[in-house]
Amino acid sequence: MATKKTNYSEEDLVASLKQNNREAYEYLYERYSGALFSVICKVLRDEEKAEDVMQDAFLKIWKSITSYDPAKGRLFTWMLNIARNSAIDAVRSEGRKPILDDITENLDRTEQNASYQPSTSTLDLKALVENLKPERKLLVDLVYFQGYTQEEVSKELNIPLGTVKSRIRTALQDLKLYFNI
Structure with missing residues (x-):
């Protein structure tokens, strides 16, 4: 799914997201989903569960975009924390700790x-x-x-x-x- 606008500045992207612009959300997903999915997979170590958590993370991002404050950090960092915390929550909801490599x-x-x-x-x-x-x-x-x-x-x-x-x-x-x- 290609978006019409191929590039946004972070400020423009955030403004468009806060206005519920569908094109901006498509761009956001296309641009950041790979990196976020990688982090979620690393925490969960289960690709199928990671897909569910990924959807949950993007839903949280969508619902809470109005609370994003650029003065506190970059958009990607904010989204990365949401994705990572969603993955950790999923692991802990199963009654286990995140798996550490030796x-x-x-x-x-x-x-x-x-x-x-x-x-x-x-x-x-x-x-x-x-x-x-x-x-x-x-x-x-x-x-x-x-x-x-x-x-x-x-x-x-x-x-x-x-x-x-x-x-x-x-x-x-x-x-x-x-x-x-």
Whole structure:
């Protein structure tokens, strides 16, 4: 389904979404659904359930777009949090915790890829995360892609909660540089 308008500035997109413009919603879905679905799949590890959660996440985005405040962050970040939280809620509603890969395996993989520098011209979020320092990359992966809370990561890795929070905050600031915001 192709939209008539091929590109929106974020400000125009938000304004159109707040006016319930169907074309803007189609554009939003076409542009962001892949990245959001990837995050949801990473948390749920079940593609069929991920499809349901994806629909739920976009419904939440649609219903709450009027509460989006650009002063608090980018539209994509806001939507990513809705999608990620929807996925975590789905996991927890089944009475289980989000599945963490073996911490040692994650540490090993992070160390092995520490020198890998993918092109920053791509907007592939995973590729951009690969540019982070290993200790920050691991924390972003665990919290944003695997669904752990900062408290759970702190306990699992035996790192003070304040350190986890500051490393994640620094990592997010680093990622902002790639988006020129």
